[in-house]
Amino acid sequence: MTGPRYRFAPSPTGFFHVGGARTALWNWALARREGGTFVLRIEDTDEARNRPEWTQGIIDALAWIGIHADDPHFEGPYFQSHYAEQHVAAAQRLHAAGAAYYCDMTAADIEARNKADGTQGYQGWSRDRGLGPGEGRVLRFRVPEGSTVVHDQVRGEVTFDNATIEDFVLLRGNGSPMFLLANVVDDLSMGITHVVRAEEHLPNTPKQQMIWQALGHQPPTWAHVPVLVNEQRKKLSKRRDKVALEMYRDEGYLAAAMVNYLMTLGWTPKGGSEIADWANMEADFRLSDVNLSPAFFDLKKLAAFNGEYIRAMSPGAFLDAARPWLTATDAPYPVDRFDETVFLAMAPHIQPRCVTLADAPGLVDFLFQPEVAIDSEAWAKATGTADAVAVFRAASSAYEGLTEWNADALKAALEAAGEAHGLKLGKAQAPVRVAVTGRTVGPPLFESLECLGRDETLRRMRAAGALLA
């Protein structure tokens, strides 16, 4: 595969951050449309972040949002920890070339020196001491004079005065490489041409660009996209906010809705509608159209997208998507009583009432429960007047004699019973609904009764009628 090489470089943390998902999606759209490659690199050099199952979690999460490892545009995963030797070798080259030097000052030394001098940060104190490598000595990059200009695809030119950048650490005192170095060396050896990542990396960029240049290469094309924030306008964090993509998946959000919503955070699909399919978004996405300010990750809007996608599904697709919830052991009915044919018949009435797939079982529970628990408050309210009771009795006997058991006939019979007592359908249906479903609210009643079936409906109505005696 020729063409541009984008990369996505998450560090394994045990969950997949929604902000990372958006970055991955943007990289993916670009790599695919431009006939390039999406390189996945797991940045696992921090010892504490190194668990094999976390990597699998990343692969699974990517697959969920449509970034499949078997797609020809996908490459990886690579593991940063496997390339430590290359990182160290590059550091040694920088040292040999005079672009880096060793320093034996500890954090405490630096603090003391700052206090004495009234300065802040590391002031290049070991630059000319000619120290060689040794236990406890870090290798620092010798930041040159002048300024560094970063050409950014979304932000334009960003200039940094090198005097404001301290001589940063390349190799730790124990000889292990730091992120800044490892990241550059990997990007370089993996032939990365485009780095599209979150804005929090912008301050790192001049440093990385200097490393690229010191290593004798042209830096890649940079693009720093805005971060996602919470209602307090702070960067979404795992401590405060619900950031795990897996959590949304488990709560019944559809991948397509999530992908669509994430794509619109900082960018708008062409054509006037925010609801867009992947093919169109992939074709239209441009970094130059990305908004520059942080975007609020709005659960309410996500929910609206999800509802939109659920309503657009065929009943069959809806059943397939909701099956894990419909047949879960904690469903509000015995799982073995769940009937797909019955559910399919009700699906068109359930879909407009679902925000997430997890809402489905609660809307059809009465169809699969052997016995419904009648909410006493609801029942009291629905049968609170003499007319209501009379209508319920009239409807019960009408239903007993019904020859055709379908929604139209059920509706007509109840309507007739209601009219005899001056009750409109809205009032007249209430006792029947409570008697059969246990609640005052739910999917359309007559369709529900049709699906429930004659025998069970009549049985429940008789049982409820007995409560009136």
Add this chain to the structure above:
RNA sequence: GCCCCCAUCGUCUAGUGGCCUAGGACACCACCCUUUCAAGGUGGCGGCACGGGUUCGAAUCCCGUUGGGGGUGCCA
């Protein structure tokens, strides 16, 4: 503190000097539809942070102020 980024309805955004009396979506409110609840339809509320320039003309360009965010590790 220092460095960097950003600034259109509550939120996500359209807008790239005249098409802007600033458009859409979500949220909210009202009404309609109606078999409860949804969905759907119609309408409403609501914004160019502020101050200076540049220009015949500025939401759009420049400067400043204010506000917000990010970074500032021998984390990534």
